[in-house]
Amino acid sequence: MRNILKGSLRGHVCEDCIEVISDVEVLFYLPYRNETPANSTSNIKETFHLVLKEEVKQREKLLIGKAMTDKNGNFEFEINEQYLRADLDIDFICGTVPPKPPKPKRDEILQFHITTISVYEELAKQVQSQNYRWEYNIAYKWWCYIRGHFFDAWVICGHLMNCRTNEPIANAKVTAMDADFLTDDNLGSATTDSYGHFRIDYSSADFKKTFLSPWINIETDPSFLSFQSGPDVYFKAELSGTKLVDETKADARKNVGYCLCVNLCSEISVTDPGETFPSAWTGIGSKFSSSYGTSAPDFDAEGYASSDKNVLFSTIKLTGQAALRSAAGNPIEYRFSVSDVTLPNDDANNPPLAGFTKIVGLYPNLFVPGVVSKLIRKVYSPILNQISVYSDQSDFDAEGWFDVNHAIERALVNAGLTPADLALYNIIEEDTLIAMNTAALTTAADVPNIFSAGQPIPPTNEIGVEKFAIRFEIREVINKAANQFNNINGGKILNSVIMNNNPIYRRLAIKELEETTLCDPISGLVTAKYTLYHPYLASGKLHLNSNSLTINRDIADGVIDNTTLVKRIKDDSVLNTPPDNLTRCTYSLKLYSSTRKHNGEDGDSDGGSPLEQLFFYDV
Structure with a gap:
């Protein structure tokens, strides 16, 4: 009878986000340094490790066979009868990680020691249950490190739920953004499944883009005085044009690692027509x-x-x-x-x-x-x-x-x-x-x-x-x-x-122009006249600038700084202090204003552009 050891390899990205490790080579060795299964399984942190060249060379004669994982991370290995009572060390050669990024940045083979198993005990479990398969899940700290450090493979796994009911929101588009000092980077998008789960894969090139990319890439952290290597991630989510999540860079998770696990929630309800809830x-x-x-x-x-x-x-x-x-x-x-x-x-x-x-x-x-x-x-x-x-x-x-x-x-x-x-x-x-x-x-x-x-x-x-x-x-x-x-x-x-649905009442004039004609140059003292009124006035100001912008300032007595003030009226607002305040030029005087009218989405200003009065000043 053939003795087939059935097994599978998986890697934790998050606690509830596990991926199969497919198309990798699994190696079987006779025990190295006489480690026992009990010791190895109780000391996983010490057991799982990168196998260096020296160790590979020392264990060459202990290798008894190899197998390949399939697309589901499963493998089968036929064990010779002479090893039925033996313990076996299991390693694997990591040539790729989901979702199949390029080969590792280093040239050497990446071999990792997993653990040591008892062949007799594992085969006995398979006899007792035809569905039994030895399974090993690589801890997320190790697996994320392997993915990111050797393959530049970064990943975000998360769920999108309703904040009030905690029900999953399916078919929503979730986009991850990196908050940068210059331009925010789009790390990628994914659609949530029926459990509200989504996954976004990206690389460091996606968050190191600059206006000189692809020639020069660097992570431009908004806190540029304290450069960090990871992206600052925030999220947007929408479903059929409805915004479910609308974070900004102020909500960014700072300098995240190779794997980011998130739970997003939306106040917008996505419900089955038969559901009942308080109205x-x-x-x-x-x-x-x-x-x-x-x-x-x-x-x-x-x-x-x-x-x-x-x-x-x-x-x-x-x-x-x-x-x-x-x-x-x-x-x-x-x-x-x-x-x-x-x-x-x-x-x-x-x-x-x-x-x-x-x-x-x-x-x-x-x-x-x-x-x-x-x-x-x-x-x-x-x-x-x-x-x-x-x-x-x-x-x-x-x-x-x-x-x-x-x-x-x-x-x-x-x-x-x-x-x-x-x-x-x-x-x-x-x-x-x-x-x-x-x-x-x-x-x-x-x-x-x-x-x-x-x-x-x-x-x-x-x-x-x-x-x-x-x-x-x-x-x-x-x-x-x-x-x-x-x-x-x-x-x-x-x-x-x-x-209230009344407009602001606004009037603006230059006193010296009214006393002559609106086309004559004026000199000496320049005086503004204005009337600004609304029962819910929020702001109002006079602003003067020359065509050359050498003069560009607010007029102090035209500024409203008290929200309880409903009107601002004056017929002698002095714009200059002759003889040397204004130079020979064309000037624009503008009256700005806004109200506290609001529709729950947007505020109303003054219903249009500021009032403007032009004049030419001749010294």
Whole structure:
């Protein structure tokens, strides 16, 4: 009977990231220095080592055979009967590592001693179980060192999960970047599998690129005064155009080694249509929460958003999460409504429910269509792999309840599918429950265009504060035809939200030009006149520069440094101190400004370029 020793070789990249060691030569020796299996297995750190030329020469006569690992890292070796009671040393010659980079940088053969085994014990285990195979996993410290030091093979193994549920996110594209002082390097990208696992292989050439590459390569560490050899790695991840992870170089893991093991998580949910989870309104856009509190994104008691005291304008996205169905399998619906009656956000009471009469989907122009979710195929398909789900007026019933199930079914039908095909897709929660147009609520009149530069805005023409309360409701639909519903705990009211859609009122002039003509050169004292007004002014300044840029400065009394200031008006702002402050040249005077208006994604400045006044100064 033939005595076949079956075995396999694997290497740890991370604890849960193991790769097969294929196409390498396995060597079998009679024991060297009379090591016993017990000693070798209990002292793996001392046993596993690089075999030097001197040791190879000393053990030449002890070699009894060789085998090759296949594509799965498996090998088989026939043992002569005279060695059935012997112990064998096992080595391997490492000529390559996954994913098959070039040959080692050194010319000599790389031979590593693994361990010593008892032939009799291993064959006995194979007799007891036909599926048994001796397996050796090289510890990640050794295997990563071999990969990186000898083959310049660097690797990143990781998982992408949902931060809240810890469920894996499949089919996402993960990109690894190296933060550099000059230009960040793209180390590579990979797609997550059904377990959220991804792997990115790269070499040092990928993070040592410079503007002179490929002639000169070097790692340009952002902390260039303390040069280190490893890359500083940060990650981006996206799924069907939705950003899941958006790290920056500030998040970089500094000077990583040959193997990097990471766990990334995303707040964006990627769920099966049948999953149930708590539904809630949690924010406005990506910047603000929808709650009163002291954290930076929260609303304060008065109704200002975030610690920057922003006010809402334009179209805002009301964000959060909503399951398609309840635990009982019934559809979920939700709605948003607005009241003109408000209370401070720190008040334990809420405004009267009867006042929430401006319902999104019913009140004119309050609803804004937009993407509320995306469908992504569970198994990739080149056709209809991704379907965007848009909200539509038809998704609201007569009372303003929004049915996202209806929106999804409409998206499937429009794509040429049927509602039953939803089972083929996962849902990417876009976080947007609904979008709302604040301009449909605000009514304050703009400042009339009748006031000149330097002229005050009368109190009767100033813009008043407009506050609103926003309510979120959610319900389980038991039988809509029979008007049977179950209101779900999870609705909420934000007592006070300040909104504004008025532009800044800005006027700018040069006093000396107004006294002559706008085309005449001027000399001597130069005086600016300006009017800058908005109830939520954030900044404003005057800036003067000459055509030659020898003069390039802010005008001190035109700078607003107090966010509570709502207006800046002056008719005698001196730009120079004659006779030697300004030289003969053309000058540009600009009035810059911005407000604290914000839509939860982007802030509003002054709605356009700064006001500019040109003049020619003649000494």
